[in-house]
Amino acid sequence: MIESLAPFRETFEKELDAYRANLPKTNLYQPIDYILSLGGKRIRPLLVLLAGKAYRGDDLSLYPAAIAIExxxxxxxxxxxxxxxxxxxxxxxxxxxxxxxxxxxLSGDAMLIEAYKLLAKSSREKLPEIIDLFNTTSVEVCEGQQSDMDFETREDVSLEEYIQMIKHKTAVLLGCALKMGGILGGASEEDQQNLYDFGVKAGIGFQIQDDYLDAFGDPETFGKQVGGDILSNKKTFLTIAALKEANGSVRSELEGIFFQERIQEPQQKVSRVLEIYKELGIDRLSRNESDSYFQSAHDLLKKLDIDDAARRGFFAFLEALQVRKS
Amino acid sequence: MIESLAPFRETFEKELDAYRANLPKTNLYQPIDYILSLGGKRIRPLLVLLAGKAYRGDDLSLYPAAIAIExxxxxxxxxxxxxxxxxxxxxxxxxxxxxxxxxxxLSGDAMLIEAYKLLAKSSREKLPEIIDLFNTTSVEVCEGQQSDMDFETREDVSLEEYIQMIKHKTAVLLGCALKMGGILGGASEEDQQNLYDFGVKAGIGFQIQDDYLDAFGDPETFGKQVGGDILSNKKTFLTIAALKEANGSVRSELEGIFFQERIQEPQQKVSRVLEIYKELGIDRLSRNESDSYFQSAHDLLKKLDIDDAARRGFFAFLEALQVRKS
Incomplete structure (x- = not known):
């Protein structure tokens, strides 16, 4: 749980429970009720509330939008x-x-429509902006998933393409959640844009950090198996940066490992790739890259026209992202 | 092609081509472009135009909505x-x-979102009604598909449930297309409702007629294999009505044929089922049922506050549905 979002969590879970309780009791809706019951950190809907309440205190109209995002x-x-x-x-x-x-x-299809149903509860005045924002974001999420699948069979993915993919697949929904809270809370257009950009920068930084932790994280505190990305030949910021930085025999070795499965033994594969990453400075490079995104996100927060208590909430959220424990 | 919709077809196809030409050239959109290129009768989008133009002549704002429906x-x-x-x-x-x-x-998901993107081009003033109508309809279409799948493993489907299923799976989208045209064209609320109900009644009548033709249609003019539903044990208006009407040994025989595959030889199976249908009067009963829906649809058209030329277009459309040749 991210502490700065904790104040909104209890009411959100209550509202989400009420939403689930009102779903029809037919086969189509059982998987929807099920997946929503599995919990999770609820970061995206809580960001709607964090942003919305920063501008307009306790606005109940935020909840349908927050549930829509979830x-x-x-x-x-x-x-x-x-x-x-x-x-x-x-x-x-x-x-x-x-x-x-x-x-x-089919239940997934119905959930996508349900999200629009929830957004349609927004005021007539704000509905067009809300729908436009959501349309743009949700199709980008599909584009991100498509790129992610496309990358699996490509050997020439560039860092720019990779960052575009993680931006679409995960970061824009954070930006969308924050901007939606801003729109509903009555933020200025400038603040809406800054909220969106903050979410996108923080999201990209977080994803690159996640790639870093998958290779260099502490097995005690990193939630997943360290080295998992390497073992599955997953294209990450690290693999792509390493292939870009490497020359000559190191590059051939890396290509052999990732594209031709040259090393079969798992532990040996992870160790050798980590060695190469360190030789090439990929650990430092990826850390610098995520830090740079986090710094941009940090700078954007300073521009928001909100009171200090609200701003502290955003800073605390950003800090929590950077010290990932689970 | 349905003749009464022909006047709108050429411009619609041009607008659809322009829409397809503007789709991004990435993997996500190739299947979208492909499926839209396969043609079809375009009944639903042309109904948006038929209804919209009945109220407001040549309104270009109808095209994005028509494309959205397609x-x-x-x-x-x-x-x-x-x-x-x-x-x-x-x-x-x-x-x-x-x-x-x-x-x-994934491309399907993107198409669902694309539909909303197209609808979002509606005027700010009309957007809430358009989105509400589309939300309700699209989730009902999912519910219809779910019921259709559920019915495959059930032996106790009632006629009411069956009609509800075909209403959701196919008829409400016709109603939605017509009502959307009405909303955009400026029809009164009463006319909007009558347009919707007309589409639903006509759609249910058409589907029951389709079930009838699958059993009793002329092999020369019916597009599909006559008897196909019987061979695949598909639940249709006819099977469900027959199981309801049959008693004693006839009922046992039908259950044996449909649920236990008692007759293996295809031609023998079709002949025997058709014999039973005729003995039970299912041919007449299903004809009466579809006629009754077509009649209700017909009566609704008389109530529309439109000029005679426009009304003739609707009547001609309804007539074309009733003399199905393909």
């Missing part, structure tokens, strides 16, 4: 899990594993 | 085809067959 996020998880053939999500069976692919496809 | 319809085809494992659509490979399931899931 429902959309879970839609993308349900469909991504089918595509990735993932058996588990938050330690529980994924929707397609518990039901079947068809149920997961 | 894109949504094709989204539902792409996802349904995955679920049904259908290899062909309009004589060409389905999206999941030409690419793969993942591409079909």
């Amino acid at each position: 429902v959309f996020h879970n839609f993308s998880l349900v469909h991504d899990d089918i595509m990735d053939e993932a058996p588990l999500r938050r330690g529980k069976p994924t929707v397609h594993a518990k039901w079947n692919d068809n149920a997961a496809i | 894109v949504f319809h094709n989204f539902s085809l792409v996802h349904d085809d995955i679920m049904d494992e259908a290899p062909l659509r309009r004589g060409k490979p389905t999206v999941h067959a030409k690419w793969n399931d993942n591409a079909a899931i």
Whole structure:
């Protein structure tokens, strides 16, 4: 749990429970109720509330939008899990594993529409901006997932393309959540844009940091298996930067490891790749890159026209992202 | 082609071509461009135009909404085809067959969002009604598909449930298309409702007629294999009505045929089921039922506050539905 978002969590969970309780009791909605019951950090909807309340105190109109963002996020998880053939999500069976692919496809579709239904509760005056923002964001999330899949079979992904992919796949939804809170809370257009950019920068920084931690993180505190990305030949900021930096025999060795499975033994593979990363300075380079995004995010927060208490909430959120423990 | 919709077709196809030409040239959008290129009768988008123009002549704002309805319809085809494992659509490979399931899931998702993007071009003033109508309709289409899948493993589906399923799966989108045209064209609320109800009644009548033709249609003019529903044990108005009407040994025989595959030889199965249908009067009963829906649709048209030329267009459309040749 991120502490700065904690004050909003209890009410949000209550509102989400009420939403779930009102879903029809038919087969279409059971997977929707299930996936929403699995918990998670609820970062995206809580960002709607953090931003909205920074401008307009306790506005109940924020909750449908916050739930919409969470429902959309879970839609993308349900469909991504089918595509990735993932058996588990938050330690529980994924929707397609518990039901079947068809149920997961169709319930996911219904969740995407449900998100629009929730957004449609916004005031007439604000609806066009809300819908435009959500349309742009949600199709970018699809584009990000498509790029991620495309990258699996490509050997020439550039760092720019990679950053564009993580921006779309994860960062824009954070920006969208924050901007939506800003729109509903009555932020100026300038603040709306700064909120959006803050979310995007923080999201990209977080994702690059996640790539770094997957290779260099502390196995005690990093939630996933350290070295997992290397073992699965996943394209990350680190692999792409390493292939870019490496020359001659080192480059051939890396290509052999990632594209031709030259090293079969898992522990040996991870050790050798980490050695190469260190020789090339990829650990420092990726740290610098995520820090630079976090710094941009930090600078954007200073520009927001909000009171100090609210700003402290944003700074605390950003700090929490940077000391990732789970 | 339905003649009464022909006057709108050429411009619609031009607008749709322009829309397709503007889609990004990335992997996500290729299946979207492909499925939209396969043609089809374009009934739904042309109904937006038929209704819209009945109230407000030549309004260009109708086209994005008409395209949205066609894109949504094709989204539902792409996802349904995955679920049904259908290899062909309009004589060409389905999206999941030409690419793969993942591409079909993700491009379908993007199409659903694209539909909202197109609807968001509506005037600020009309947007809330348009979005509400589309939200309600699109989630009902999902509910219809879910019921259709649920029915496959159920032996106790009632006629009421069946009609509710075909209403959701196919009829509400016709109602939605017509009402959307009405909203954009400036129809009164009463006319909007009558347009919607007209579309729903006509859609249900058409679907029951389709069930009838699958059993009793002229093999020369019916587009599909006559008896196909019987061979695949599909639940249709006819099977459900027959199981309801039949008693004693006839009922046992029907249950044996449909639920226990008692007759293996295709021609023998079709002949025996048709015999039973005739003995029970299911041919007359289903004809009466579809006629009754067509009559209700007909009566609703008389109430519309439009000029005679426009009304003739609607009547001609309804008539064309009733003399189905393809």
